[in-house]
Amino acid sequence: MRTFELTRPTAIGDALEHHGARDAFIGGGTNLIDLVKLGVMRPEQVVDINGLGLDDIETLDDGRVRIGARVSNADLARDDRIMRDYPVLSQALLSGASTSLRNMATTAGNVMQRTRCPYFRDTAMPCNKRSPGSGCSALTGINRNHAVLGGSEACIAVHPSDMCVAMAAIGGTVVLEGRKGQREVPFADFHLLPERHPEKEHDLHDDEMITHVILDAPQAGAASNYLKLRDRASYEFALASCAAILTLDGDTVSSVRLALGGVATKPWRALDAEAALVGMEATTDSFEHAAVLAFQGAVPQSGNAFKVTLGQQAIVRSLRDAARALKAQGDRS
Structure with missing residues (x-):
């Protein structure tokens, strides 16, 4: 015991x-x-922490939304403001886990969620994330589900969260309360890459806790989409996923945010792909070009090279669906 x-x-x-x-x-x-x-x-x-409150979803004066650490994944996904202003987040949450788990899982817990790498979860196997300096069993082992982006010689464990992928695309901050006071960390910087210290996964001090996540104000005129590709349709972690938030000026991309899941060691913003798309016509060719750029730094392992192609397909399909939604809105107006 x-x-x-x-x-x-x-x-x-x-x-x-x-x-x-x-x-x-x-x-x-x-x-x-x-x-x-x-x-x-x-x-x-x-x-x-269940006696601390921290279970409210609030709209701030500047249009941002503040989510308490204890807000359940189910309540967040079904909140009217989230469904209206951040549908990509609602989609991501509802694609993850089961109904019973979403009823229990919290916002802060999801942000802090640890990898499902089988070597991390098996204490008989070497794992640098669990026992620094012991080695990474996945590098020479079964690595079909592991990362092709953001890995290192120390660790290639994939980040498991769907919610965090959508939040990475939306942008925002993680609010931390500690004995020395409060600080805010940009969401994009909160999850750390497994470079020399794979055991250090978050920008969180020992004397701190997450109290809120604050989402950036919603983008006016944007359409979004969350696509999760997995081995089976229910209760499965992503092999590749993409959260896309897109705005158009006519047929031209005026702004875009792309975040990837299932392929990286942290929620992954595809910044090169975003930069390449702005000013381009919203066509499949443009989306495919951006998808290639998103994976130009990929380092596949022996069992997961297919994730590069799968991740590229996720980007193209997410952008295509978002663009179709925008054009459909324009046709109706």
């Missing part, structure tokens, strides 16, 4: 005071409890 102390604070300050480097916060517990059972995580103390 793996034992730990359970603490249930009722104020953020108390939660921070109780939490240390060898402890863990728990909201829904859909990821943490699995890892504790497997022996991957061995917290000395678990700090339950």
Whole structure:
């Protein structure tokens, strides 16, 4: 039996005071409890944040939306403001996990979600993310589901979240509360690449917790789409996914945001592809060119070279569907 102390604070300050480097916060517990059972995580103390509030979705005066750490994935996906102004986020959330898991999983927990790499989850296997310096078993092992972007000699584990891919495309900040005060980290910078320290996955200090995620104000006149390609249609992690947010001026791309999932070690903004598309005609040829640019730095492994083509297809299809939606709106108006 793996034992730990359970603490249930009722104020953020108390939660921070109780939490240390060898402890863990728990909201829904859909990821943490699995890892504790497997022996991957061995917290000395678990700090339950469910008595802290942090369960509101608020529209700020500048048009941004602030989401509490404890807002469930189900409530976020079905919120009227999210469905209206950020449909790509609602689509991403509803494509992930099962209904029962979405009812339990929280916004902060999803942001902090850890990889499903089987070598990370198997304590008998070397894994730099779990035990720094032990090696990366996936490099020479079964790596069909692993990353082709953002990897290193230390780790090629893929980031598993759908929600975070949509949030990366939308843009925003992660609000952190610590013993030294509050700070905000751009969402794009919160998840770290596994370079020399693959065990360090987030820009989060030991004495900090996530209190909110703030989304950038919605883009006027934009259409969006989230496409998730997977081995089966239900309850499966992405082999490749794309969140696309697109605006057009006539038939020309005026702005675009692209984020990828299932192919990278963190939620991946395809910045080169975005830059290449602006000012181009919204055609399949343009989308295909951008998709090639998005994967120009890809490093496939022995079992996952197909992810380059699959990821490119996800980009093209997401952009095509978003462009069709915009043109359909124009035809009706």
